[in-house]
Amino acid sequence: MRSLLALALLAAIGPLAAQDHAHHHAAPAVTPPPLVAPSPNKDNATNTATLPASHYQPPALTDADRAAAFPPLHTGHDHGDPLVWMLQADQLEWTQDAALAWSGKAWVGHDRGRLWLRSEGERAHGNTSASLEALWGRPLDAWWDVLVGVRHDTGHGPARDWLALGVQGLAPYKFEVQATAYVGSGGRSMLQVEAEYEVLLTNKLILQPRIGANVYGRDDPARGIGSGLSDASVGLRLRYEVRREFAPYIGYQWVHRFERTAIRRNAMDSQANESGWVAGLRFLF
Numbered sequence: 001m002r003s004l005l006a007l008a009l010l011a012a013i014g015p016l017a018a019q020d021h022a023h024h025h026a027a028p029a030v031t032p033p034p035l036v037a038p039s040p041n042k043d044n045a046t047n048t049a050t051l052p053a054s055h056y057q058p059p060a061l062t063d064a065d066r067a068a069a070f071p072p073l074h075t076g077h078d079h080g081d082p083l084v085w086m087l088q089a090d091q092l093e094w095t096q097d098a099a100l101a102w103s104g105k106a107w108v109g110h111d112r113g114r115l116w117l118r119s120e121g122e123r124a125h126g127n128t129s130a131s132l133e134a135l136w137g138r139p140l141d142a143w144w145d146v147l148v149g150v151r152h153d154t155g156h157g158p159a160r161d162w163l164a165l166g167v168q169g170l171a172p173y174k175f176e177v178q179a180t181a182y183v184g185s186g187g188r189s190m191l192q193v194e195a196e197y198e199v200l201l202t203n204k205l206i207l208q209p210r211i212g213a214n215v216y217g218r219d220d221p222a223r224g225i226g227s228g229l230s231d232a233s234v235g236l237r238l239r240y241e242v243r244r245e246f247a248p249y250i251g252y253q254w255v256h257r258f259e260r261t262a263i264r265r266n267a268m269d270s271q272a273n274e275s276g277w278v279a280g281l282r283f284l285f
Contacts (some may be wrong), residue, residue: 060179081110086284091120093280094251099124101278115151116124116147129155133164140224144169155184157223160184170193174198191219206247210235224268226260239282249284 085108092102103120114137121130135149144167151162166180175197182190196210213232216225236249254275257265262272 041285067257081112083107083108083110088284090282091280092282093249094280095122095124095201095226095278096276097124097274100177101280105141107137109137114145116149128154135164135166136169138168140167147180153223156270160188160223162190162221173196189220189221191215197244204241206239206241208237208239208249208251210237219264223263224261224270226262226264228260228263229258231255231257237278245284248280249282250277250279252276253278276279 029180075247085106087104088107089102089104091104093100095101099122101120101122105116105118107114108114109115116131116133116135116137118135119130121128123129124168131151131153133149133151135147137145137147139145147164147168148168149164151164153160153162162184164180164182164184166178168178171175171177175195178192178194180192182192192212192214196208196211199207199209201207202237211232211234214230216227216230219225219227233255235251235253239247239249241247252275256271257272266274
């Protein structure tokens, strides 16, 4: 009888103990808190404090927000287009026949307009032949300038003065081009064209071919110039840029004067054609 009572008591207590054991070892269920959108300012805090994130609307932009994000730019003459200048000697060289030759330019002004000074010439055997130009340049676009001004030539006869109109800039494939037309007294006219290109052999070693030609509208016997295509020059110079502003170079220069000019140069006991080695310095600042 006692055995039967013990078995009945165990049968009743067993399920309750198992249920209590499972209750103590099971992980409690956690209910996530409701999503609350952050309040960007006091005005929207009441409306957005209890909204789900998917329903949040950012506040509209104000003039103060735009002013803080995009401050005004200073585009006045003192800030957006300052006064700048440069002096550059493209060629300052000794030639094979002991002559000193030069070609260079300087400019001063703003992006919207600059004053250009250009000069080239040669001093050989005590005689100097040179040209000096003063030109005002305005940009046509990012690559080209149009120039107008005056030119003065000396040496090889009487001096000549010209009115000048031309363009200069960077042509496709990075050819630097300069073309200028001149009108002088007595119906004289001239067209001068130059082009050069730079081949970067290394970051400091640069090969520069250069060609130029002069065309005259009429003969000028006093200066040994014939009409038509008067002369053409081809030069090849190899420079080493110690710095970009300072570069010694060596090269070879060839000048050919065509028939009408060659005849007049021979009559003046001057060489019709010239060629030889050159050594010089290119600098800018």
